Amino acid sequence: MIPPIPRPTIYDVAARAGVSKSLVSLVLRGSANVSPSRRRAVDAAIEELGYRPSRAASSLAGSRSRTIGVVIDDFGNPWFVDLLRGLRSVLDPEEFHVTVADLQLDAVSGRNPVDGFLAMHAEGLVLAAEPEPAMLERLTIPTVVAGSRECIPSGADIVATDDVLGARMALQHLFALGHRSIGHLTGRSGAARLRLAGYRESMSEAGLPALVTGELGGTTEGAGYAAAGELLDDHPGVTAIFAANDTMALGALAALRERGREVPRQVSVAGYDNTAIAAASYLNLTSVDNHSDDIGVDAARALLARIGDPEREPRHILRKPSLVTRSSTTKPPP
């Protein structure tokens, strides 16, 4: 058990600096109406005492929670980790708290994370998931949609990466290596649908048949395993597999190994999202980077702008993805 450590208060700072508590407050808020000498005295007292202003206390005293809620689909798919980093790089210095809830488990219980964030007086919402339209009915706080989503609440800003372009980049890479028989693993999600569209466009433009599995499944590792198995059984001649995300690509690796197909010597594999899974040295997957950290930065800025001006015209920012090539893709076997 840790004994409570006494924490210096604003009164201690005021006493040490020989000024009033209100003057310390003014200094903390960066007010221009403080003389340089008094500011120096307060700064010195803050440093000597190791004083840190209590954001919780000031929030509780005021009417603002200074909280931004982030709704994600599934904590098991780590693509959102970079998004959070980007959000926080903007929101932390503005002294907002960022907290996350997922839809994955709510599907069972009927709980609604949007209602949850309203109940906790969140000041803004980042939708990085596919909520049911019903969840958005009472959405009265500034909202930004991050990523490609099927359901967009009216009045929300949108910040996304161009998923069609990302898929086209992956296909361009596989074409350049010499692949022609390329399968695609897809699943039910707004982002997967756009990646599928990019795949279809690319294959069609190259005069090649689209080989797609998983259209009725999810986008998990298990779904990728199942879809890859189906693809390999139906089209044993594929020399490359492009998966709608890295987690599905990990599932595909298992299906390939089970069939004795070596990666990348016999079959190349590319994922999407450039998550920690793709970057892990052991897996080292070629993947499309959707720059989720930049999406987070843009989403946070859009949210702050809307909190500052709720009447602001909604904007739609579409960023360019890029391709990270690693050892899971190479030339097809001769």
Place this chain on the structure above:
Amino acid sequence: MIPPIPRPTIYDVAARAGVSKSLVSLVLRGSANVSPSRRRAVDAAIEELGYRPSRAASSLAGSRSRTIGVVIDDFGNPWFVDLLRGLRSVLDPEEFHVTVADLQLDAVSGRNPVDGFLAMHAEGLVLAAEPEPAMLERLTIPTVVAGSRECIPSGADIVATDDVLGARMALQHLFALGHRSIGHLTGRSGAARLRLAGYRESMSEAGLPALVTGELGGTTEGAGYAAAGELLDDHPGVTAIFAANDTMALGALAALRERGREVPRQVSVAGYDNTAIAAASYLNLTSVDNHSDDIGVDAARALLARIGDPEREPRHILRKPSLVTRSSTTKPPP
């Protein structure tokens, strides 16, 4: 853009049932003071209109946020996903919202997720992380610590799995297979420290030297890769590696492959936490299951009990882990 769908209100239900709004409220709260015929009328109206009570609205009207905050270390390590599932299986039916914040990024910015949850009027806190003692100073809400932690706020309940025992189970398994030269990858965390203790105890009882690396590092995939490289360079004769978690074990797989060591034929690998990483068919890692879902259930129950009775004596629940053997461990080479 989705046009806003008009949602039936409690007034619509009352009008349809021919009763007052207060009576609908009583029915919704399961009051016994409602006649069966009026209850039937209200139930019928609710069903006809597809009415769902708005928890957010009732929370906003009342003084309770009905929110439980969960503090985790790092969204990149998926061990917490099962913990959340367990928490939600208890808290969802009690109409609590669960929201998550991490310490990982806060370390840089100095933001404090505990303050964040206080600012959003969370009614309880689950600490599944290693916060700085300073973060816990103003912790005035019911708190339960989930997992093995170095820093326990006074008055908190503790629900954990026995990490010393879990490590002993992994070692018992490796001994039974015939391994004697077993290395351990550790890192800085309360859980890792206990797993290291279990490893040291087991090796010492078997009269074997402890071979440990990573003591000053983290517990990420990259840290596991580095620690395994060091272990293999210092002790090339190890036939088994036990990592403090699955993410580190994934890093170890890469270090082994780089050195041309086959898993499991030449070197067996065991992880800890039984995460989705260990369960992924492609990796299929032997791992200690700390039953995080059960920890979540117990933690949620402890929290509800403390919310109901803040003077309740803190309890310490220590659960037994179990071992999940998969294809990454086998007999040592002859």
